[in-house]
Amino acid sequence: xxxQHIADVVALQIEKLISDNVLKPGQxxxxxxxxxxxLGVSRSALxxxxxxxxxxxxxxxxxxxxxxxxxxxxxxxxxxxxxxxLTQERAVYDLLELRELLESEAxxxxxxxxxxxxxxxxxxxxxxLCASEEAxxxxxxxxxxxxxxxxxxxxxxxxxxxxxxxxxxxELTLSSVRTSINHLYPREKSRRQIDRQxxxxxxxxxxxxxxxxxxAAREHIQSIRHNLQELxxxxxxxxxxxxxxxxxx
Numbered sequence: 001x002x003x004q005h006i007a008d009v010v011a012l013q014i015e016k017l018i019s020d021n022v023l024k025p026g027q028x029x030x031x032x033x034x035x036x037x038x039l040g041v042s043r044s045a046l047x048x049x050x051x052x053x054x055x056x057x058x059x060x061x062x063x064x065x066x067x068x069x070x071x072x073x074x075x076x077x078x079x080x081x082x083x084x085x086l087t088q089e090r091a092v093y094d095l096l097e098l099r100e101l102l103e104s105e106a107x108x109x110x111x112x113x114x115x116x117x118x119x120x121x122x123x124x125x126x127x128x129l130c131a132s133e134e135a136x137x138x139x140x141x142x143x144x145x146x147x148x149x150x151x152x153x154x155x156x157x158x159x160x161x162x163x164x165x166x167x168x169x170x171e172l173t174l175s176s177v178r179t180s181i182n183h184l185y186p187r188e189k190s191r192r193q194i195d196r197q198x199x200x201x202x203x204x205x206x207x208x209x210x211x212x213x214x215x216a217a218r219e220h221i222q223s224i225r226h227n228l229q230e231l232x233x234x235x236x237x238x239x240x241x242x243x244x245x246x247x248x249x
Contacts, residue, residue, distance in 0.1 A: 010041055010049025011056075018058060018069055019160045025071040025167060029059065071168070093225055095169075095176050100221040102166055103150060108214035109157035111205045118156035119206045125149040126202045133195065143181040147174045149198065153205055153217075180224045183231055190227055197223065 014035075017023045029035065029050075036046050050067060053059045061067045110118065125148050132145040150173075154166045166173070184190040197220040204213035 006041055006045040007048035007052060010039055010046055011052040013039055014049065014053060015058060020158075021155055021160065021163045021167065023069050025069050025164075027069045028065070029067045029069070031066075092176060092179055093229070095172055096221055096225040096228075098169075099173060099176065100218055100225075102162065103154060103221060104214045104218040106154040106157040106159070106162055106166065107201060107205055107217035108210045109159055109162070110153045111208050111210040111213035113158045114156040114205065114208070118152075122149070122152045122156060122202065122206060125152040126198070129198065133191075139182050139185055140178060142185065143174070143178040146181060146198075147177045149202075150177075153201070156205070180228060184224065184227055193223065193227075194220075 014023070014029075023029065030038070032043055032046060036043055039046065041049075050059065050061075054061065054067075058070055059067050060070055110122075114122075125145070129142075129145040129149045132142045137145075151166070151170075155163055157163060180194075184194065197216065201213065201216040201220060203209075204216045
């Protein structure tokens with residue numbers, strides 16, 4: 001009975017790490033030795049706790065590789081969306097609208113609830129983003145820095161469900177960041193605007209100004225959507241003018 005009680009405690013401790021997004025979907029769990037040291041339990045109690053987590057569908061085990069955190073939102077829901085993102089232009093704007101809703105609230109909560117450790121990580125990600133711009137890293141590398149900065153803010157919201165929803169959209173979000181960076185960052189005016197918006201967002205979140213953080217995140221993503229739409233319309237005008245020049249009707 002005592003052993004079973006310890007196993008329940010072990011399961012609850014690991015569940016909390018998953019809920020808090022310390023252990024992320026798809027991540028390999030630490031070794032048994034490390035877990036027993038961290039949790040202060042015997043190897044048998046740990047194994048019983050892991051068995052409970054497997055039964056609940058929170059982890060899965062691959063022979064010879066170890067145990068992994070399950071994806072709490074089914075990949076079956078993501079694949080059709082990923083397909084749309086690759087084939088339908090409108091889906092890019094839809095995703096930016098969704099990011100605006102979720103990330104503006106995440107920024108507000110991060111400013112309200114974030115800890116000194118959260119802000120230290122956000123500061124690190126922001127400094128890496130600034131360094132990437134100064135070093136003129138390639139656009140895809142810079143997009144990854146940009147995405148990591150926004151992700152650090154969402155994790156500081158301390159809303160487990162919000163963090164998991166955003167994590168489930170991780171690849172799609174990174175794809176939208178790459179799209180915006182590749183299309184807008186080569187333009188000096190757009191690049192300066194994005195850099196200023198990131199600076200405002202960083203200052204509002206780490207300065208613990210919830211409403212300013214929400215507004216900064218919302219306006220940042222709104223302007224990206226607007227600028228991409230303007231760029232698309234400009235390219236269409238150029239194409240139409242070229243067609244007229246070549247005699248097409």
